[in-house]
Each structure stands twice: as structure tokens, then as C-alpha cells.
Amino acid sequence: MNAIKILVDEHDIILRMIDVTRSMLADTSTLNTDHVEQVVDFIKNFADKYHHLKEEDVLFVEMENHGMSRQSGPVGVMLHEHEQGRAYVKQAEEGILQLKSGDIHAAGAIKESLLNYSTLLTNHINKENNILYPMAERLLPQTVMLAMSENFVEAITIASNNKFKQKYLKMADELSRIYMK
Numbered sequence: 001m002n003a004i005k006i007l008v009d010e011h012d013i014i015l016r017m018i019d020v021t022r023s024m025l026a027d028t029s030t031l032n033t034d035h036v037e038q039v040v041d042f043i044k045n046f047a048d049k050y051h052h053l054k055e056e057d058v059l060f061v062e063m064e065n066h067g068m069s070r071q072s073g074p075v076g077v078m079l080h081e082h083e084q085g086r087a088y089v090k091q092a093e094e095g096i097l098q099l100k101s102g103d104i105h106a107a108g109a110i111k112e113s114l115l116n117y118s119t120l121l122t123n124h125i126n127k128e129n130n131i132l133y134p135m136a137e138r139l140l141p142q143t144v145m146l147a148m149s150e151n152f153v154e155a156i157t158i159a160s161n162n163k164f165k166q167k168y169l170k171m172a173d174e175l176s177r178i179y180m181k
């Protein structure tokens with residue numbers, strides 16, 4: 001499978017979880033801490049480790065190797081947004097700890113940080129799908145795209161063998177059934 005198609009498909013799964021997150025946070029008086037923890041687990045491991053690292057460690061590196069700056073320009077902006085997302089998730093985690101220790105006001109802080117994350121990631125994904133990935137397809141030679149595709153297929157195979165991917169797809173399915181009626 002084509003490397004860019006793999007990344008776009010992962011975006012679709014992340015966007016699905018973002019819709020679930022927005023619905024989950026609509027009414028914080030009924031906030032289910034376990035479900036919020038699942039969302040944070042998904043964001044940290046599927047969206048960030050599994051997806052963003054394909055970009056940061058492979059795609060962006062190749063774009064840099066072919067003349068683009070990692071500090072500024074489109075790649076620099078994408079990296080900055082990944083960092084911003086991590087900061088929002090950290091805030092959400094702190095809110096969850098406070099909520100679990102009995103501070104009911106923490107639900108508002110969790111909502112704010114996860115909604116900020118959702119807005120950031122939705123815009124980020126739009127930029128990647130419509131600007132950055134088409135740019136990469138124009139910039140990178142076919143041999144590089146092929147090697148990247150092989151690399152990503154291998155990552156998917158490993159994630160499927162150790163049931164990593166199934167865990168997060170199942171989580172998105174189950175939470176969708178609850179919150180996306």
C-alpha cells in the first residue's frame with residue numbers, strides 16, 4: 001500500500017475518535033473517567049506514537065533530505081503542532097488525576113484541553129491531507145516513496161501481530177457505539 005494512503009487512512013481513524021471525544025465532552029456532568037482515559041490512551045499511543053512518529057521519523061526526515069526545513073515552513077509548522085497537541089494531552093492527564101482525587105471542577109479543564117486538542121488536530125489533519133502530503137508526493141522521488149511504503153507496511157504488520165492496532169480500532173468502535181448514536 002502507498003505510504004501517503006496509509007497516513008490518510010490513519011487520519012480517518014483519528015478524526016473518528018475526535019468526533020467521539022467531542023460528543024463525550026458535550027455534557028461533563030455525566031463524564032465517564034474510564035472513557036476519557038481511553039481517549040487519552042488512544043491519542044498518546046495511536047495518534048501520537050503510531051501515527052505522528054511515522055511522520056516525524058520517516059516522512060518529514062525525507063522531506064528534509066530533499067530540501068525542506070525542519071525548523072520553519074510547512075514541516076516546521078507540523079512539528080510545532082504535534083508538540084502543541086502533546087501539551088494539551090498533558091493538561092488533560094493532569095485534569096484526570098485531579099478528577100480522580102475528587103476535584104469535580106477538573107472536568108471543565110479536561111474538556112477545555114481535549115476540545116483544544118480536537119480543534120488543533122482537525123485543522124492539522126486538513127493541512128496534511130490537502131497541502132503537506134501532496135507536496136511530499138511532488139517532492140520525493142518514486143524510490144523514496146516506495147521505501148517509505150515498505151517501511152509503513154512493516155510497521156502495520158508489527159502493530160497487527162502484537163494486536164496493537166486491533167486494540168485501538170476496537171476502542172474507537174466501542175466508544176463510537178456509545179457516543180455517536
Ligand SMILES: [Fe+2]
Pocket residue numbers: 052055078082124128
Ligand atoms: Fe502530523
Ligand SMILES: [Fe+2]
Pocket residue numbers: 007011051052055125128
Ligand atoms: Fe498526520
